[in-house]
Amino acid sequence: MVAIRGLGFAYRRKPPLFTGLDLDLSDGVIYGLLGKNGAGKTTLLKLICGLLFPRAGACTVLDENPRRRSPELLKQIYYVPEELYLPRLDAASYADLYGRFYPLFDPDELKRCLRELEVDDRERLATLSYGQKRKFLLAFALASGCRLVILDEPTNGLDIPSKSQLRRLIASASRDKRTFLISTHQVRDMEGLLESIIIVDGGRVILSRDLRGAAGRFAMRLSAQEPDPARALYVEKVVGGYAVVTERRDADEPAIDLETLFNMTIARGGRGEELLGSPAGEEKR
Amino acid sequence: MSGSGILGLLRKDIEEGYRTFLAPIGAVTGVLFVVYCLRDLSGFRDDAGTVSAATATVHMTPFVLLLFGGGLFLSSRSFVEIHTKARNAEWFMLPTQLFEKFLVRVLLATVGWAVGTIAYYFLFSLLASLLAKVIVGEFMVLFDPLTGKVWLAAADYVVVQSLFVFGAIFFKRNHFMKSVLAVSGAFLLLWILATVVEAIAFGQSAGTVTIGGWNTFIAVRGKMESAAHTLFIVVQVVYWALLGPVMWTAGYRRLARTEVIDGA
Numbered sequence: 001m002v003a004i005r006g007l008g009f010a011y012r013r014k015p016p017l018f019t020g021l022d023l024d025l026s027d028g029v030i031y032g033l034l035g036k037n038g039a040g041k042t043t044l045l046k047l048i049c050g051l052l053f054p055r056a057g058a059c060t061v062l063d064e065n066p067r068r069r070s071p072e073l074l075k076q077i078y079y080v081p082e083e084l085y086l087p088r089l090d091a092a093s094y095a096d097l098y099g100r101f102y103p104l105f106d107p108d109e110l111k112r113c114l115r116e117l118e119v120d121d122r123e124r125l126a127t128l129s130y131g132q133k134r135k136f137l138l139a140f141a142l143a144s145g146c147r148l149v150i151l152d153e154p155t156n157g158l159d160i161p162s163k164s165q166l167r168r169l170i171a172s173a174s175r176d177k178r179t180f181l182i183s184t185h186q187v188r189d190m191e192g193l194l195e196s197i198i199i200v201d202g203g204r205v206i207l208s209r210d211l212r213g214a215a216g217r218f219a220m221r222l223s224a225q226e227p228d229p230a231r232a233l234y235v236e237k238v239v240g241g242y243a244v245v246t247e248r249r250d251a252d253e254p255a256i257d258l259e260t261l262f263n264m265t266i267a268r269g270g271r272g273e274e275l276l277g278s279p280a281g282e283e284k285r
Numbered sequence: 286m287s288g289s290g291i292l293g294l295l296r297k298d299i300e301e302g303y304r305t306f307l308a309p310i311g312a313v314t315g316v317l318f319v320v321y322c323l324r325d326l327s328g329f330r331d332d333a334g335t336v337s338a339a340t341a342t343v344h345m346t347p348f349v350l351l352l353f354g355g356g357l358f359l360s361s362r363s364f365v366e367i368h369t370k371a372r373n374a375e376w377f378m379l380p381t382q383l384f385e386k387f388l389v390r391v392l393l394a395t396v397g398w399a400v401g402t403i404a405y406y407f408l409f410s411l412l413a414s415l416l417a418k419v420i421v422g423e424f425m426v427l428f429d430p431l432t433g434k435v436w437l438a439a440a441d442y443v444v445v446q447s448l449f450v451f452g453a454i455f456f457k458r459n460h461f462m463k464s465v466l467a468v469s470g471a472f473l474l475l476w477i478l479a480t481v482v483e484a485i486a487f488g489q490s491a492g493t494v495t496i497g498g499w500n501t502f503i504a505v506r507g508k509m510e511s512a513a514h515t516l517f518i519v520v521q522v523v524y525w526a527l528l529g530p531v532m533w534t535a536g537y538r539r540l541a542r543t544e545v546i547d548g549a
Contacts (some may be wrong), residue, residue: 011546051545053376071290074380085371087301097297101290101380 001062001148001179002048008056009047018044018091019203028177030170032184032194039200041183042082042151045150049079061148075102078146080137082153091121091136096224104145113139117165121244131157138166142173151182155189187258199265207265215261220245234264290381294389298346314409317347321413344410344428352402352442359395360449361461368457374407389538397440401428444524447532454536
């Protein structure tokens with residue numbers, strides 16, 4: 001689906017953001033793109049969409065160079081950015097004017113998603129609240145029929161029920177072999193939905209793994225006392241004590257959560273792949 | 286390039302944008318009514334001459350002001366999305382060819398605006414004429430959209446607006462003002478260049494005219510006139526045939542290289 005090789009990118013008059021970044025995305029997987037502030041998550045999404053151009057290396061999406069912005073490729077990608085704009089149209093007019101550009105767009109699916117996300121489709125879109133606008137565009141993305149859906153901070157501005165409704169909708173849409181690439185800071189919002197994680201730090205991908213395989217290798221427990229660092233892979237101070245990560249030896253042990261896995265990977269100085277070892281033993285999709 | 290793509294984009298842009306024009310159209314109509322009322326009413330009457338002559342004398346100045354003022358402002362905002370953080374991704378990622386998106390915006394700002402303004406002005410003069418009949422008992426001379434001067438002004442507008450289309454793509458903000466300044470700067474440079482050339486060519490003979498110098502001047506005057514005539518033709522060709530296509534092409538090439546860098 002997406003293949004990035006040796007990608008280099010820098011904004012003008014700024015140090016390089018990516019140097020030699022490699023990444024592969026497969027069909028039908030829900031990816032979570034994680035990273036610290038300024039790590040380049042949104043930039044990476046824009047490079048995949050063809051909104052930014054690599055300074056070095058290559059990026060191909062569905063065997064095409066996104067830089068060309070060909071209509072055939074754009075029909076397969078839907079990107080919901082963090083900042084949103086919607087015109088002064090109602091949902092039906094918007095669907096009529098914009099849906100025609102996406103061959104697999106399904107207006108009934110849009111109505112269903114809007115119902116599910118509790119968005120009033122009779123109101124003018126420009127007058128909707130930020131959260132409602134986001135829900136509308138997420139619903140449109142799901143109804144567009146695009147093979148690659150890219151969401152930048154999709155849960156920003158969503159209330160708690162909407163977050164779980166969104167998770168449900170994405171999970172059901174991913175069954176159609178569609179790929180989702182979700183950039184988020186709110187890892188807890190996406191926990192249970194993401195199938196694979198990509199962590200970017202220091203200008204490259206430091207971890208790109210099947211989440212069940214990665215998280216399943218580690219156990220996490222809470223300890224009131226500070227543990228011996230030699231006996232733990234990672235220790236994090238949390239409210240009421242310490243979160244201690246160790247190798248998981250027993251299936252009954254609670255697996256590490258996504259946030260701790262992220263923190264542990266970052267804390268290991270970007271040696272995430274070393275931490276996890278070879279992905280060969282991981283369950284194949 | 287696909288016809289359905291272009292039609293779809295035209296429909297989208299018109300349906301999204303027409304509301305933006307309603308308030309300015311109302312304001313312009315009001316201002317025009319006031320301007321016409323303040324002017325000598327006799328100028329609007331049938332005794333002002335033929336409809337064509339009255340169009341030239343009565344309607345032409347406000348029409349040209351509207352055509353150029355509104356059109357150049359519209360042209361300089363025709364690619365505002367690509368410089369707006371919340372809108373640029375959506376604009377670039379809409380699945381049509383970039384050339385189609387560009388063409389639709391240029392068509393709307395050139396043919397769309399010119400034809401729309403001519404039609405609007407005709408309707409305005411019709412309405413004003415009816416009101417004049419009601420108020421002063423005489424019809425006002427109508428604006429004749431078929432007069433050659435009207436279409437020449439429209440053609441002039443299409444050429445000049447190409448500079449503002451380029452400015453709309455090139456400048457990140459304050460597109461209109463920066464385009465005006467850039468065009469003024471370019472004219473100033475041309476004027477300085479022409480003055481320097483003139484000074485070099487005629488400067489020496491301007492102060493002391495000798496018999497020999499005068500004879501030389503007479504001898505080259507014919508050649509100079511011929512050169513000036515050729516230069517005039519070259520300028521006409523550059524203006525009417527090259528300026529528009531060159532600026533649109535440069536604008537499109539710039540657009541194709543535009544990246545979405547936080548609204549830049």
